[in-house]
Amino acid sequence: MPELPEVETIKNELMPHIKGRKITGISLTWEGIVKKPSLEEFRRRLIGQQITGLRRRGKYLIFSLSSGQALIIHLKMTGSLLLNHASDEPTKHIRAVLHLDNGSEIRFRDPRKFGAMWLVKDVSGVVGKLGPEPLEADFTARVLVERLGKRKAPIKPLLLDQNFVAGIGNMYADEALYDAKIHPLRPASSLSREEITRLHKATQEILRAAIGNKGASVENYFRPGGELGTAHFQFRVAHGLGGKFCPRCGAPIERIVVRNRGTYFCPKCQPYLPGL
Ligand SMILES: [Zn+2]
Numbered sequence: 605m606p607e608l609p610e611v612e613t614i615k616n617e618l619m620p621h622i623k624g625r626k627i628t629g630i631s632l633t634w635e636g637i638v639k640k641p642s643l644e645e646f647r648r649r650l651i652g653q654q655i656t657g658l659r660r661r662g663k664y665l666i667f668s669l670s671s672g673q674a675l676i677i678h679l680k681m682t683g684s685l686l687l688n689h690a691s692d693e694p695t696k697h698i699r700a701v702l703h704l705d706n707g708s709e710i711r712f713r714d715p716r717k718f719g720a721m722w723l724v725k726d727v728s729g730v731v732g733k734l735g736p737e738p739l740e741a742d743f744t745a746r747v748l749v750e751r752l753g754k755r756k757a758p759i760k761p762l763l764l765d766q767n768f769v770a771g772i773g774n775m776y777a778d779e780a781l782y783d784a785k786i787h788p789l790r791p792a793s794s795l796s797r798e799e800i801t802r803l804h805k806a807t808q809e810i811l812r813a814a815i816g817n818k819g820a821s822v823e824n825y826f827r828p829g830g831e832l833g834t835a836h837f838q839f840r841v842a843h844g845l846g847g848k849f850c851p852r853c854g855a856p857i858e859r860i861v862v863r864n865r866g867t868y869f870c871p872k873c874q875p876y877l878p879g880l
Pocket of ligand 1: 871873
């Protein structure tokens with residue numbers, strides 16, 4: 605699933621090609637991709653609009669339009685946005701196409717059809733409840749200590765909770781917990797200040813490095829030009845891609861299921877009871 609680094613890469617790589625372009629049409633081959641408003645209204649309010657900006661919030665892409673409205677896209681499990689020319693070969697699994705006034709088009713590829721689009725006047729209805737952005741200056745270690753302090757939930761599901769912190773998904777949560785040597789099921793309130801500070805640093809470093817590597821091409825993620833990202837080559841545990849043994853201590857990597865998500869960790873480096 606595309607997470608913060610993948611969505612950030614898409615934003616960075618699409619932006620220079622689409623800013624200032626006018627949307628001249630929209631084709632939908634999977635109408636269920638439009639969540640709001642009605643299809644008729646979606647088309648009417650979208651066509652003719654100029655794209656004035658593109659930003660990311662959590663795992664959402666937000667296209668600002670000249671009308672003051674915003675087109676919001678969530679790629680969910682298997683979505684990608686491909687930038688093509690209208691004359692390019694058709695691509696498989698395309699659910700929606702935004703046609704632009706220079707003959708280029710943004711193709712929403714989504715094999716499993718979980719992706720979603722909204723056209724809204726006020727973005728807060730879709731992204732208003734998201735937690736802080738983990739790479740922004742105001743997300744300090746102290747803020748994380750305060751936010752985790754009273755939570756009894758296990759740490760990994762909290763990291764995945766978009767209302768707790770935005771943008772982190774299964775891959776980068778496993779990598780950050782591995783880096784910080786924290787067991788994924790440790791209750792948040794049991795973490796020491798030192799452990800949380802380590803987790804904060806690990807999270808930021810891992811997300812920044814993954815953006816530098818243009819995201820992780822696990823499953824269906826493509827960059828807008830169709831290229832793959834290479835962040836998954838750096839994985840030590842996530843998705844089982846780091847190999848069978850811990851690169852730090854050599855112990856066998858374990859897989860457990862945490863709230864329906866396959867979770868990889870090193871039982872020796874990330875003990876449930878630290879100090880034992
Ligand atoms: Zn280890």
